[in-house]
Amino acid sequence: MGDDDVANATEFDAREAKKAILDYCLGKGALAAGVADLDALERIAPPGHRPSDIMPKVKSVISLGVGGQTQGAWAVPAKAMGYFGSTETRAYTISYGAAFFIESKYQTPAIYCPPDMDNEKGPRVPLQSLKLHAEVAGIGARSLAGDILLHPEFGYMYFASIFTELDLPPDRPMAQNPCPAPSCVSMYRQIGRTPCQKFCPVQCLSGKIDEAGKQAEMHYDMAACAEISQQYEAVPALLAEAMAAEDAQGREEALFDPDNKMLWYKMSVGSGGLLAQCFECMRVCPIATKAPLADPIRRSKAKAEA
Amino acid sequence: MAQGLNRRQIGVTTAMIDSYGELIFEMSHNKQSRRGDPIRELDFDAIEATRHERGMSDGQIGEQIGLSEMQVMYIRAMMERRRFHTNHFQRLLELGGGKRFREERFTAHEERFQYHDDALALRDAMSFDPARARHYSEQGWWNNDTLSGLLARHAADRGAAAAVIQGETIISYADLLHRVDRLAGGLHGLGLGRGDVIAVQLPNVEEYVISYLAIARLGAVMTTLYMPHREREFETLLGHSRARALICLADAGGFPAAQAALNLKLPKLQRVIAIGEPVTGAVPFEDLAGTSTGADSLDLPLPVAADPMLLLYTSGTTASPKAVPHNSHTMLGNGRLGVGAHQLGPDDVIMSAPPFGHLFGLYALHMSLHNGAANLLLPSFTPPDLAAAIEAGRATALLAAPAHLAACLGLGLFDKHDCSALKIVILSGSAVPEEMARAASAKLPNCEITQLWGMTETQGGLYCRPGDGIEISATSAGRPAPGAEARIGEDGELQVRGSMLFPGYFDNPDANAAAFTHDGWFRSGDLAAQDGNGNFAITGRIKDIINRGGVKYNPREIEDLLDSHPAIAQSAIVPMPDKILGERACCFAVPTDQGGDPEISLDTLCAYLLGHGIAKTKLPEHLVLLDEMPLTPTRKIIKGRLPLPETG
Numbered sequence: 030m031g032d033d034d035v036a037n038a039t040e041f042d043a044r045e046a047k048k049a050i051l052d053y054c055l056g057k058g059a060l061a062a063g064v065a066d067l068d069a070l071e072r073i074a075p076p077g078h079r080p081s082d083i084m085p086k087v088k089s090v091i092s093l094g095v096g097g098q099t100q101g102a103w104a105v106p107a108k109a110m111g112y113f114g115s116t117e118t119r120a121y122t123i124s125y126g127a128a129f130f131i132e133s134k135y136q137t138p139a140i141y142c143p144p145d146m147d148n149e150k151g152p153r154v155p156l157q158s159l160k161l162h163a164e165v166a167g168i169g170a171r172s173l174a175g176d177i178l179l180h181p182e183f184g185y186m187y188f189a190s191i192f193t194e195l196d197l198p199p200d201r202p203m204a205q206n207p208c209p210a211p212s213c214v215s216m217y218r219q220i221g222r223t224p225c226q227k228f229c230p231v232q233c234l235s236g237k238i239d240e241a242g243k244q245a246e247m248h249y250d251m252a253a254c255a256e257i258s259q260q261y262e263a264v265p266a267l268l269a270e271a272m273a274a275e276d277a278q279g280r281e282e283a284l285f286d287p288d289n290k291m292l293w294y295k296m297s298v299g300s301g302g303l304l305a306q307c308f309e310c311m312r313v314c315p316i317a318t319k320a321p322l323a324d325p326i327r328r329s330k331a332k333a334e335a
Numbered sequence: 336m337a338q339g340l341n342r343r344q345i346g347v348t349t350a351m352i353d354s355y356g357e358l359i360f361e362m363s364h365n366k367q368s369r370r371g372d373p374i375r376e377l378d379f380d381a382i383e384a385t386r387h388e389r390g391m392s393d394g395q396i397g398e399q400i401g402l403s404e405m406q407v408m409y410i411r412a413m414m415e416r417r418r419f420h421t422n423h424f425q426r427l428l429e430l431g432g433g434k435r436f437r438e439e440r441f442t443a444h445e446e447r448f449q450y451h452d453d454a455l456a457l458r459d460a461m462s463f464d465p466a467r468a469r470h471y472s473e474q475g476w477w478n479n480d481t482l483s484g485l486l487a488r489h490a491a492d493r494g495a496a497a498a499v500i501q502g503e504t505i506i507s508y509a510d511l512l513h514r515v516d517r518l519a520g521g522l523h524g525l526g527l528g529r530g531d532v533i534a535v536q537l538p539n540v541e542e543y544v545i546s547y548l549a550i551a552r553l554g555a556v557m558t559t560l561y562m563p564h565r566e567r568e569f570e571t572l573l574g575h576s577r578a579r580a581l582i583c584l585a586d587a588g589g590f591p592a593a594q595a596a597l598n599l600k601l602p603k604l605q606r607v608i609a610i611g612e613p614v615t616g617a618v619p620f621e622d623l624a625g626t627s628t629g630a631d632s633l634d635l636p637l638p639v640a641a642d643p644m645l646l647l648y649t650s651g652t653t654a655s656p657k658a659v660p661h662n663s664h665t666m667l668g669n670g671r672l673g674v675g676a677h678q679l680g681p682d683d684v685i686m687s688a689p690p691f692g693h694l695f696g697l698y699a700l701h702m703s704l705h706n707g708a709a710n711l712l713l714p715s716f717t718p719p720d721l722a723a724a725i726e727a728g729r730a731t732a733l734l735a736a737p738a739h740l741a742a743c744l745g746l747g748l749f750d751k752h753d754c755s756a757l758k759i760v761i762l763s764g765s766a767v768p769e770e771m772a773r774a775a776s777a778k779l780p781n782c783e784i785t786q787l788w789g790m791t792e793t794q795g796g797l798y799c800r801p802g803d804g805i806e807i808s809a810t811s812a813g814r815p816a817p818g819a820e821a822r823i824g825e826d827g828e829l830q831v832r833g834s835m836l837f838p839g840y841f842d843n844p845d846a847n848a849a850a851f852t853h854d855g856w857f858r859s860g861d862l863a864a865q866d867g868n869g870n871f872a873i874t875g876r877i878k879d880i881i882n883r884g885g886v887k888y889n890p891r892e893i894e895d896l897l898d899s900h901p902a903i904a905q906s907a908i909v910p911m912p913d914k915i916l917g918e919r920a921c922c923f924a925v926p927t928d929q930g931g932d933p934e935i936s937l938d939t940l941c942a943y944l945l946g947h948g949i950a951k952t953k954l955p956e957h958l959v960l961l962d963e964m965p966l967t968p969t970r971k972i973i974k975g976r977l978p979l980p981e982t983g
């Protein structure tokens with residue numbers, strides 16, 4: 030450690046540091062970044078999933094979002110959409126870099142928050158809710174589409190978080206929820222459903238909009254959504270099917286019919302198709318697809334105009 | 336296992352999974368609800384009050400219902416395994432994209448693609464030798480032509496061109512597509528679909544063509560009933576084919592076809608669709624044809640060429656009927672290759688004198704649909720109607736049985752009607768008398784008179800080509816169709832194989848065992864001889880061979896002589912069992928004078944035959960005079976139905 034670094038560490042300015050860290054994230058490709066109020070997170074997250082459960086001396090949770098889909102991706106049929114599964118890696122790369130940036134610049138521990146399953150808490154339960162971090166950090170608000178977070182400018186993003194023992198001033202959640210968009214409200218008034226609710230292929234979304242055009246209720250059948258778009262149940266199920274098959278032909282079909290064989294392929298190469306959601310709800314969502322900076326084309330136009 | 340512990344160690348029993356499983360599934364993140372927006376608003380009271388609605392963690396659920404976190408985790412995982420369908424993914428892919436989804440049209444993936452057992456059994460019968468199938472595909476003889484695909488193509492490329500002509504009515508390809516689409520939608524609305532067998536008993540009218548194409552559009556399978564078929568044949572054929580529906584006339588010339596089918600109460604026959612006066616219990620054809628939702632707007636899956644499309648019967652009444660399945664490969668491939676070989680083009684007007692119930696009739700349709708030519712319909716055959724229709728419709732190609740042509744010639748109809756547009760006549764269905772072929776050729780000098788040999792099992796197997804000349808086409812059935820091969824077996828039997836050949840009889844292993852040689856050639860049952868140029872002449876039926884005390888001979892030559900006897904209109908010689916010689920020849924004859932000519936007796940006929948050089952051992956030993964012969968729809972004598980006299 031050089032003398033300059035020591036000097037920087039002693040003259041620590043929390044506002045400056047926050048700006049430097051968020052600028053780092055934005056400079057590396059995040060569209061939005063913010064700091065979540067740790068106290069709020071600790072109160073809202075259930076025990077075992079609070080930031081301090083992972084990092085006992087955590088002082089700040091930084092959340093960042095990267096652009097979800099390109100304009101082209103929203104326009105291609107669902108057949109192709111089913112295979113977009115690696116977008117989130119971009120968010121993780123930036124947050125990983127940010128943790129390095131914090132430690133090297135401020136000599137304070139930081140971690141890239143693991144996005145994975147919680148080994149102790151069982152299947153389909155994450156270690157931390159990245160969604161909660163982002164929402165409290167003010168870079169997304171829950172939508173009627175199964176609580177997918179939306180941003181009024183960037184639309185739909187993928188999120189990642191960094192925990193650090195550096196004490197940074199927190200941001201506030203968004204003052205307004207951009208969902209439902211005005212066109213969704215008028216559709217709801219006419220047919221009783223919003224676009225995401227109408228076009229979900231398994232009809233797992235429902236809810237109500239109040240007189241003021243705000244979200245009143247949101248209901249999400251996550252099981253149905255997961256069933257159509259994720260395949261983690263498929264592997265053991267097809268092994269069980271194969272074991273229960275009456276004869277050799279039945280076993281052969283259970284293991285090697287085209288659907289199942291595709292699954293083995295995805296597993297062996299680690300294809301993102303295993304983890305995709307269908308995102309038909311987002312494809313028809315005016316905020317996800319038409320927010321002013323929702324895709325690279327819109328963003329580069331805006332940049333050129335500026 | 337949960338955290339390294341198994342079910343016994345965490346104390347979960349089957350009873351616990353059954354008791355709490357559903358509850359845990361619902362309370363967990365599997366079902367989530369939110370009221371208002373409390374997290375964004377950091378309204379901590381509301382967050383706590385509604386926590387359970389957003390889906391609870393396993394620990395929280397355990398606290399509420401009195402189980403350990405690990406027990407909840409275990410039970411939840413088991414319930415997810417039971418409740419989740421695997422590979423549901425396909426449903427999403429089928430929908431294609433959000434903007435196409437319409438809830439009201441949503442049918443679950445599995446349901447849309449279900450074939451019932453009968454349909455699967457029929458598909459199972461479409462089993463071709465793999466090496467042959469590969470060869471046919473490599474040669475391009477089999478491709479993915481389907482009736483639906485061809486119709487859609489012509490409707491798009493030459494929609495205004497005539498597809499069907501019946502009297503004054505002309506249906507264009509575009510209109511035909513529209514009507515077929517509607518009827519297919521209507522049939523679908525009745526619950527009929529892929530793989531279902533649908534029977535048709537109609538004369539050659541526009542509704543026949545529309546029905547056939549609509550059945551094909553559904554991916555269903557058509558089976559045909561001849562117009563003379565009655566209750567007995569209905570019962571046998573509708574029963575054996577497992578037909579789910581029948582399209583027929585309310586009144587088939589005095590026979591109440593629709594009512595008769597309903598009265599049979601066949602277990603598989605769900606629908607009778609009647610054309611004509613309303614019949615109680617039957618669905619009016621017009622209602623289906625006028626359906627507003629067509630097959631295309633319903634997004635019904637398109638058939639493919641390997642799907643079975645026809646199930647045809649070689650006879651209406653036997654105890655174990657021979658059902659011949661065909662798909663688009665065998666049928667449309669042969670039709671497409673036939674178009675080239677017969678030199679037909681899109682501007683031709685093709686007419687079939689035989690009924691569509693017979694495959695030779697459908698051959699006309701298959702060829703015209705290949706290149707978008709017009710089909711000229713003859714609802715029912717009489718010689719004057721045939722000649723008048725050829726003239727009025729300017730038919731350029733006629734498919735007919737020799738008897739059809741002979742009748743027109745006999746009545747001098749080609750002198751009375753202008754049939755000069757005809758450029759080809761394709762004769763098939765029974766032996767072609769050489770003299771008749773020559774006479775027809777003389778009457779229609781600008782028209783090729785050709786012969787075709789085919790069976791329900793083969794469609795067009797052998798034929799003469801335009802340009803062969805009358806010497807060849809009056810005396811032979813020509814050469815194998817493109818994609819076909821023919822050879823003569825040791826017993827003189829014609830054997831064929833090729834891309835047009837059916838895969839084997841449906842649900843009749845005995846017939847299959849007898850029908851194919853060990854190396855996969857189909858035994859036609861016909862006797863043939865081949866000339867030096869490769870042309871095959873059909874000389875008789877193997878079954879007709881008479882074995883008189885070890886002396887075997889083919890009676891065809893004698894029949895031909897008898898047919899040219901001035902007092903005989905038609906003759907047939909069949910073997911009759913004999914205790915001493917095994918078999919003797921019995922001659923059946925229809926005299927020209929229906930009252931019975933005193934000149935016709937066994938003695939006079941034998942003298943006539945001896946005078947023409949026939950050996951004594953081949954002379955008939957019995958004579959039976961008949962008013963008329965039992966005939967097939969192509970006017971071939973059904974020898975099996977001739978009444979053999981009782982003898983010692």
Ligand code: SF4
Pocket residue numbers: 174175228229230231232233234253254255257258306307308309310311
């Ligand atoms: S991801 Fe697909 S299944 Fe899930 S809510 Fe959205 S549209 Fe429905």
Ligand code: SF4
Pocket residue numbers: 172173174207208209210213223224225226310313314315316317
């Ligand atoms: S379509 Fe988008 S903005 Fe509209 S209600 Fe659904 S999530 Fe909200």
